Each structure stands twice: as structure tokens, then as C-alpha cells.
Amino acid sequence: MVILLVVIICGLMIGSMQFLFKREVSDFHVFSLGSFIALLYAYVTVLIGFGLIYTVFEMHDFAVLAGEYQAGQSYGVTLYNSLYFSAVTLFSVGYGDMYPIGVGKGIVIIESLVGYIMPALFVLRTVNRT
Numbered sequence: 001m002v003i004l005l006v007v008i009i010c011g012l013m014i015g016s017m018q019f020l021f022k023r024e025v026s027d028f029h030v031f032s033l034g035s036f037i038a039l040l041y042a043y044v045t046v047l048i049g050f051g052l053i054y055t056v057f058e059m060h061d062f063a064v065l066a067g068e069y070q071a072g073q074s075y076g077v078t079l080y081n082s083l084y085f086s087a088v089t090l091f092s093v094g095y096g097d098m099y100p101i102g103v104g105k106g107i108v109i110i111e112s113l114v115g116y117i118m119p120a121l122f123v124l125r126t127v128n129r130t
Helices: 002-021 034-061 075-090 102-125
Strands: 065-069 098-099
Touching: 002 034, 034 075, 034 102, 065 102, 075 098, 075 102, 098 102
Parallel strands: none
Antiparallel strands: 065 098
């Protein structure tokens, strides 16, 4: 069940990111509000997607987060903490109050890579109009 939920969430994230990267380059202008909103949409989707992945694991008793975070809390608190951790990881802030354990380390590596690569790809795609 956990794997199925994670696969569905990943599929939705990839599908929403296609909106950003599969559009024609001529649809974007170098400094347009539309391109900013598209990038913001992609970031929010990735942030929520990874937050939901952390939540799914935590709610099914697969510990992926540790630190000041306490496992076994209500769904709302777990979702809030997972979204917070996802945002801190995606934007490479890393306050240190929460950290990944177990399978969470691999998920964090993927999320961090996405957080670094996504803006670079967006800039290359927007600026490199040939």
C-alpha cells in the first residue's frame, strides 16, 4: 500500500513538472510573469509531493524523520512537519531540527537534487532560445 501511494505521488509530481518543461520555449519570455508562475507551480508541486511521501511513510510506521519531530502524532501534525521538512530540504536551508533516517536519506537526496537542478534547467530552457 505504501509503495503504491508513493508511486502515485511521484507520477503526479512528474506529470505536473512536464507542464513546466514540455511547453514550447516560445511560450516563455525571459522575464515574464507566466514563466515565474510556472516555476512557482513546479516548486509547490514538488514540495507538496515530497511532503506527502514523508507523511505516507510516517503514517505507515516507516520512520523517515527524526530530531525534534516526534513520530506517532496525528495526521495533521505529521503532514505539517513533513511539509516543513520538505521545504527546508528543497530550498537547501537545513536548519537541523529534523533530519532523515533510514529510507528518508535516499528520499532527501532525490529531493535535494531536484531542488538544485530544477532552477538551472528552467533558466537554460528559458534563456536558450534557438
